[in-house]
Amino acid sequence: MALKVELKPGERFILGDSVITNDDQRTRLFIEGTTPILREKDILRLDQADTPCKKIYLVVQMMYLSPDPRQHHEMYFDLVKQVLEAAPSTRAYIDDVNSKILTGEMYKALKAARKLIGYEGELLGNVSSA
Structure with a gap:
């Protein structure tokens, strides 16, 4: 089952060893796998x-x-x-x-x-x- 991550405009999260920054719109991602994920609020x-x-x-x-x-x-x-x-x-x-x-x-x-x-x-x- 995929992890659903909803991001606010400009919100960042860590996926593995990469920092990903959302653009200027609300975004929903579905992520499958075992790579560690941390939302900005948890970093x-x-x-x-x-x-x-x-x-x-x-x-x-x-x-x-x-x-x-x-x-x-x-x-x-x-x-x-x-x-x-x-x-x-x-x-x-x-x-x-x-x-x-x-x-x-x-x-x-x-x-x-x-x-x-x-x-x-x-x-x-x-x-x-x-």
Whole structure:
């Protein structure tokens, strides 16, 4: 079954190792295959990875897009260790990301990492309001 992707005018997405930009009209694409696809709303750029959990998301994103995700494992586990030491309450979120990575569900790992970022935002909000 093909993946249906609807793009807004000017919206970009990553297909494999290519960035594709839509023209000035709404477009619908049907994509078949196993090449990784990331819509613009799911892409985190390096300059946006300004918190530890966003850095974890960025590395998971790199794993998802990479032909060999193992090359990013060391960086991922270093970041996870730092986050767990600083905020042990993130363990359930990190365990969810880890389980998705271990089962090869890299897109679902990205979604789980997005939840980790949300939780980190809550923690940072609590610190700044205290």
